Structures are given as C-alpha cells and as structure tokens.
Amino acid sequence: MSMKVATRQVDGVTILDLSGRITLGEGSVTLRDAVRDLLAKGSKKILLNLAEISYIDSSGIGELVSAFTSVKNAGGELKLLNLTHKVKDLLQITKLYTVFDVWDDEASAVTSFK
C-alpha cells in the first residue's frame, strides 16, 4: 500500500493527513512533493497527521527529517500529530523524538503555531 495525502486548512495551519506507508520509493517521494508544493505556495505552518501511517522505514524517517529542515530553512514550522506506537518508538530509537514538536491533540497542535 502506497502513501496517500489529504490536505486541509485549520486556522492558518496546513494539516496533511497521511495514510499508508512512508518507505523508500513512492511514499517518501509523495511526502517530499507535498511539502515542497506547500512551501512553494507560501504555506509555512505545516502539521503532519501520522495517525494512519502504518509503517515507516529509515528512508521515511529521513524524509520526515528532510521535510522538517526544509520548512525550518524556509522560515516555517513543521510539527507531527498522532504518532502511532510504532512510529513513536522509531523516533525515540533514532533520538529524533525530541527534535520534532510532537502532539497528540489536533486543536492544541494548531494553537501551538505562532
């Protein structure tokens, strides 16, 4: 199953609802293109909802990091919402959990953007 992206706006924050797998190949490319498109359109408050992400590999982790740095370098913020147990474990193992701003509640996450 490849990754799917649905985009919505909440109070000036762009929320990407991701589902499926973020792995080498299609999933990683889809995420990269989605974030690149948002930055090109001037959207700099980005919240990735990972609730429906069933699987992520090292390439997918790398893509999350690249998205984070791309948005940051463009003067924006990228945050994560609703990590599954598995994805949370992976981010903790790789010491990335504290790099990302991670939220479990969408309303709070949206409010947290300056």
Next chain:
Amino acid sequence: MPDSTTSRVSLVLDSSLASVDKVEKTAEEFAALAGFDEDTVPNIAMAVREASVNAVMHGNAYDPAKKMTASFETTPESLIVKIADQGPGLNPDAVPDPLAPENILRGSGRGIFLIRAFMDEVHFRDTHPGTELTLIKNRPPGQPGT
C-alpha cells in the same frame, strides 16, 4: 511457506524495490512462524527490509545485471537471514553514527543502525565482490523446536 520448527528458503532476486518488498514479506512470514510476538515480527521485517534496501540501492545500485540473494533459515535456536549483493563492498565502520549531534538531521544513514537495533547479531562479510549481511534473532523460549 516455512514450517514452525526448522526450515530454509533461498531467493535470488533482481535489484529492485519489488524484490525488497518480497524479502520483507518473507521475513515477516518466517518471523511469525518462528514464534516471535506481534511487536517483534515487524521489527525483524524492518531490519531485513533495511538490509535488502542497502543491497539493491547502495550495493547493486539497481544494476539489472546484479542480483540480490536472500536466505532465511529457522533453527531451533534462532532465525537467521542472510542478504547478499554483488556491489563494490561496504565498510560498516565508515558509516557515520546517525545519533551523533552533527548527523541527527541527516536525511539518510539510519538503515544499519536500525538493523543493529532490532536484531541480536549482525555480521558483515566481504564476498569479493559484494557484501553479505547475516542477521540473527534468537527465538523466544517455548517454541516448537526450541
């Protein structure tokens, strides 16, 4: 399909992402039948996936003339997976530590780290040309054959 005690399967595959998916799926099946729990099975499958990604992408560089060999063996004590490529060779000691502060925001370089995190033993062997990774996970006690 492997049985639950001892079995062995060897696959010779093209250097493609479809082969990576096949190897990952086979690892999942072997791990489940070897008696690993539902948290451990996906970790084993991920480690094997990462090894096969290294083989087809970094080792064989998607060269259609080069093959990846994947073997799966269940012994009474462990699950042993070997992934071999025909690439120029890999020095695991030369791979930067992905947990080092200067590397933490790199967009790649976490595959071998995850393999080591999820398996009990990882061995690299230079096969001139190519690299063979041996991944070992000890079976939980109380399984058939253990």
